[in-house]
Amino acid sequence: MYACTFCFDLEKEGAHIVTRKEVAELARVSEATVSRVFNGVGPMKEETKQRVLEAAKTLNYHPNAIAQSFARRRSGNLGVVLPYVPKVHLFSTYFFSEILSGIGSKVREKGYDLLLMLRTMEEESDYSDIFRSQKVDACIILGAGDTPQERDQLKRLQEAGHPFCLVNQHFPGERFNEVDADHEAGSYMAVRHLLQKGYRRIAFLNGSPQFSSSDDRRKGYERAMREAGIEPAGYPHWYYEGNYSRTSGYRAAARIYEHREEIDAVFSANDRMATGLMQGLREFGWEAGRDIAIIGCDNSDAARVTDPPLTSVGVPFYEMGSLAADRLLSLVLQEGEPFQLKLGTQLVVRQSCSKR
Numbered sequence: 001m002y003a004c005t006f007c008f009d010l011e012k013e014g015a016h017i018v019t020r021k022e023v024a025e026l027a028r029v030s031e032a033t034v035s036r037v038f039n040g041v042g043p044m045k046e047e048t049k050q051r052v053l054e055a056a057k058t059l060n061y062h063p064n065a066i067a068q069s070f071a072r073r074r075s076g077n078l079g080v081v082l083p084y085v086p087k088v089h090l091f092s093t094y095f096f097s098e099i100l101s102g103i104g105s106k107v108r109e110k111g112y113d114l115l116l117m118l119r120t121m122e123e124e125s126d127y128s129d130i131f132r133s134q135k136v137d138a139c140i141i142l143g144a145g146d147t148p149q150e151r152d153q154l155k156r157l158q159e160a161g162h163p164f165c166l167v168n169q170h171f172p173g174e175r176f177n178e179v180d181a182d183h184e185a186g187s188y189m190a191v192r193h194l195l196q197k198g199y200r201r202i203a204f205l206n207g208s209p210q211f212s213s214s215d216d217r218r219k220g221y222e223r224a225m226r227e228a229g230i231e232p233a234g235y236p237h238w239y240y241e242g243n244y245s246r247t248s249g250y251r252a253a254a255r256i257y258e259h260r261e262e263i264d265a266v267f268s269a270n271d272r273m274a275t276g277l278m279q280g281l282r283e284f285g286w287e288a289g290r291d292i293a294i295i296g297c298d299n300s301d302a303a304r305v306t307d308p309p310l311t312s313v314g315v316p317f318y319e320m321g322s323l324a325a326d327r328l329l330s331l332v333l334q335e336g337e338p339f340q341l342k343l344g345t346q347l348v349v350r351q352s353c354s355k356r
Helices: 020-027 031-039 046-059 065-072 094-109 128-132 148-159 183-196 212-227 246-258 271-283 301-305 317-332
Strands: 002-006 077-084 113-120 138-141 164-167 178-181 202-206 239-241 265-268 293-298 311-314 340-343 346-348
Touching: 020 031, 020 046, 031 046, 077 094, 077 317, 094 113, 094 317, 128 148, 138 317, 148 164, 164 317, 178 183, 178 212, 178 317, 183 202, 183 212, 183 265, 183 293, 183 311, 183 346, 202 212, 202 246, 202 271, 239 246, 246 271, 265 271, 271 293, 271 301, 317 340
Parallel strands: 077 113, 077 138, 138 164, 164 178, 178 340, 202 239, 202 265, 265 293, 293 311
Antiparallel strands: 002 113, 311 346
């Protein structure tokens, strides 16, 4: 894995460094008491603790991070594991940028630093290494796929007692810490909206099946269709698969256009594929909102500026990242419990699915 650290507090060059002794003198306590306050060691009267904190604030005192880490046996870092995909601008994608922004905001609030680690999809994911080297106190894993190897590594991590959390991914049958969104309900809302507008021949453009969100969105699609009396298995051109990239949506356009007489709407499992699909269909002379209805998922910034603007299922990625960091750091500080959280989604209606 490749790692890089993001630190949020930097010392100004040449500035006077306030010492623990100065804080102790102002608070009228011993230096040992100041150390115990900032390292969270031993019992402490609340009045004494507040006096020390007020003195530190007055003097603009910042405890030595290295000394703190030794005292607490912590690194002060929250790790985030990201998939490394060549030629993909990971940080420009709405999904990753929103989740990382949410994580970063909470990490800064908690006084931690952020350590980003990139792994290639082909390499063996021995997550325990980053804990054995004491680089991080906990880690959030993004882009995990449901493979036997991945499950095995996550189980080992859990059995070793290392705090970690999955975001936007869950593993059926396991009890890992996770923060997810209700993708099945979001998909169901989207397809129901199309059905209520009179569309019946609705195709589904899904992402990779190794991600739980793909399976959840497929379940929501199928439930809505069956409730309307339409059996997807009896509809030969209902399912298409991409990899969540704009390019895969663009490539799907030719196949969908080939069966244009049998398709009048498409629900796409994310906005990037939906915008690629819209671009590809436009080259065949087909316009979303006129010749075909299209709904995406994520409610990304791109959904607002496509032509026409894209109806999309809003997923609270920023909140998911923030909540994951908050709950995980609470576990590190022994102030929280294991968690499995699922946040709601909502349909944002725009012009791409107007009835022609």
